[in-house]
Amino acid sequence: MTMTPPAVADVVLPCLDEAAALPGVLARIPPGWRAVVVDNGSTDGSARIAAGLGAHVVHEPRRGFGAACHAGLLAATADLVCFCDCDGSLDPALLPSLAAPVLAGDADLVLGRRRPTARGAWPLHARLANLELARRIRRRTGLPLHDLGPLRAARRTALLSLALTDRRSGYPLEMVVRAADAGWRVQETDVPYAPRLGRSKVTGTWRGTWQAVRDMSPLLTPRPAGPQAPMDPPESPPPASDRARTAPRQGAPLAGTRGEGAR
Numbered sequence: 001m002t003m004t005p006p007a008v009a010d011v012v013l014p015c016l017d018e019a020a021a022l023p024g025v026l027a028r029i030p031p032g033w034r035a036v037v038v039d040n041g042s043t044d045g046s047a048r049i050a051a052g053l054g055a056h057v058v059h060e061p062r063r064g065f066g067a068a069c070h071a072g073l074l075a076a077t078a079d080l081v082c083f084c085d086c087d088g089s090l091d092p093a094l095l096p097s098l099a100a101p102v103l104a105g106d107a108d109l110v111l112g113r114r115r116p117t118a119r120g121a122w123p124l125h126a127r128l129a130n131l132e133l134a135r136r137i138r139r140r141t142g143l144p145l146h147d148l149g150p151l152r153a154a155r156r157t158a159l160l161s162l163a164l165t166d167r168r169s170g171y172p173l174e175m176v177v178r179a180a181d182a183g184w185r186v187q188e189t190d191v192p193y194a195p196r197l198g199r200s201k202v203t204g205t206w207r208g209t210w211q212a213v214r215d216m217s218p219l220l221t222p223r224p225a226g227p228q229a230p231m232d233p234p235e236s237p238p239p240a241s242d243r244a245r246t247a248p249r250q251g252a253p254l255a256g257t258r259g260e261g262a263r
């Protein structure tokens with residue numbers, strides 16, 4: 001019997017009706033890396049297409065971008081976990097270089113800063129909302145970030161130790177805020193952002209963008225001053241930066257958004 005070698009990394013791909021984009025996205029998963037497609041109740045055959053193309057498919061019935069991302073994280077087994085949208089707007093082939101600082105021990109979380117490659121890749125209203133969001137992230141966390149991009153890389157056990165609770169569009173923001181509070185080294189690197197394939201669900205409309213910003217706002221309230229609330233020790237080892245400290249700076253649980261609804 002031949003044993004399949006363990007994947008170098010797991011790439012979590014949240015997927016809601018992305019039949020048009022899946023073949024191109026999966027074709028660009030780096031060799032030796034595992035695609036974990038989290039099907040979030042698609043009705044266009046996405047799960048079947050992904051499985052047919054060799055992806056590991058996870059079914060997450062609870063709607064929401066965060067629900068899909070977190071189900072993927074829980075299903076991941078590799079030391080390194082990356083996240084990538086499944087709509088063709090981001091290139092998974094860039095993940096090895098994006099994740100290199102994490103693998104080298106120079107960063108705990110790397111985020112792709114989206115740089116649009118074409119008119120229409122990133123509608124003006126979505127860019128403006130993102131600019132304001134980034135400004136508030138900088139103010140809240142002190143991290144010099146310019147985008148809350150969905151292409152990201154970190155170690156699996158470290159991500160789990162953040163104990164993220166948001167299951168909607170606040171998930172990526174909660175990840176960054178908690179990482180900052182825990183003293184993670186967070187880096188940003190430019191990545192091309194192409195027009196998505198298939199129908200836009202969120203930021204393509206004013207309404208979706210407004211909803212996403214509203215979902216995220218509670219996560220950006222100032223960090224409580226004074227002594228930190230005692231926390232249970234993390235289930236798994238914190239990232240390298242925290243191991244160097246005597247006690248990881250983990251904040252109290254953040255107010256967030258939970259429940260049903262699309263990103």
Ligand SMILES: Nc1nc2c(ncn2[C@@H]2O[C@H](COP(=O)(O)OP(=O)(O)OP(=O)(O)O)[C@@H](O)[C@H]2O)c(=O)[nH]1
Nearest residue numbers: 014015016040064065086200201202203204262263
């Ligand atoms: N919107 C949404 N996306 C989900 C959900 N579950 C999984 N996804 C996937 O999450 C990724 C990001 O969602 P997108 O719809 O691309 O969100 P966006 O990039 O902000 O906006 P558009 O590309 O304009 O739709 C895609 O791969 C979706 O298929 C969900 O419940 N809602």
Ligand SMILES: [Mg+2]
Nearest residue numbers: 085087089196
């Ligand atoms: Mg998209």
